[in-house]
Amino acid sequence: MTIFRWQNCHADVATAMHGISVQSFLDDVIVPSIQVLEEKMHILSRSDEPAAAFALSDAGDVLRETKMAFGLSIQSIWERQLRGYLRGCAAALRPHEGLAAQAEKGNWRRLRELFLELRGIGLEAFPSFSELDKLHLLGNACRHGDGPSATELARHCPELWPDYLLAPANANQVTATAPPVELMDIPLDRLRLFCAAIVTFWDDAEYIYNESIERKHPSLEARLAQERTQRSWWPAAASDEVVR
Structure with missing residues (x-):
């Protein structure tokens, strides 16, 4: 298998603490507060x-x-991290095309398009994307209340409405009406999953960055050789990702 590589830039280095920051927010703020x-x-x-x-x-x-x-805070942190990363990539790799401004103002769909344009691989290719996509819906639902995002979120994550979606007479029957956001009850384990998805994404991005270093120190070569045998995901060398 040919290992996927992208063109490294300073924006990759600037993400070094992103996963650690999210994990610390979970462990030091979210969990103790809820407890x-x-x-x-x-x-x-x-x-x-x-x-x-x-x-x-x-x-x-x-x-x-x-x-x-x-939940909204986690999504906001992730979105700021992603936008900052894309701005940095755009400024370094395609500085005269206005992509940095699009990274600041673009919606979720446009951010995914920009990631593919700038990095040569779609966000959808990352194993964490499914959770990150749900996190986007959660952020919209928490920020704006009832609406299309909340309705779609209920389809993907009915467990966020445990008292609403399960009819007392039949625990297997889900109500057809979209549940109100005010009744949403996010389990702590679901918040953990969202944070884990962000941490995993930046870990995968770091792996691609390391593989993309042209002149690797022998210690990095050795570490990557071991990591390749342990990783559950390797990005393909060519991406035909289609943005939804």
């Missing part, structure tokens, strides 16, 4: 105070809104 709220709900659920039931309901609403806010 604090869950512990508060646990204490309230065991309380004999008359007002505890009302406080428990309010705490549940706060927890649900907090997880939605974190």
Whole structure:
């Protein structure tokens, strides 16, 4: 198999901490915050105070809104990272074509087109794309509320509406009406999956960057030789990706 390579630029180097930043946000901010709220709900659920039931309901609403806010934050971090990367690639590789400005203002579809144009491989080729595409829908739903993105998100991730989509009489019957965003309850494990997708994407991008270095140090050659035997994904040398 011919190893895929792209033209390296400084933008590749600038992404070195992207995955680490996202993982730190998950481990140091998201998880502890959710655990604090869950512990508060646990204490309230065991309380004999008359007002505890009302406080428990309010705490549940706060927890649900907090997880939605974190979902939006994760998507915003990812989008800023991707836009910055594409701006850097455009400035270095095709500086006089206005692509950097498009990277700043383009929608999700245009960003995917730009990635293919600038890197020679589509975002869709990356194993993490499916989760990143869902993350885009989640960000839109959390930011704008009910609408096309929320409807599509419900089709792909019905588990985000556990109390709405499953009819009490038949747990296998899904309601036909699109669920309201205000009832969305994002599991912590789903937030973990979104963060893992971002980390995996930047790890894969780093792998391509390392393979694309023309004069490799022997230590890098040795590391890549081992990594090739361990990786579950190798990008093809030629991409026929079609942007959806």
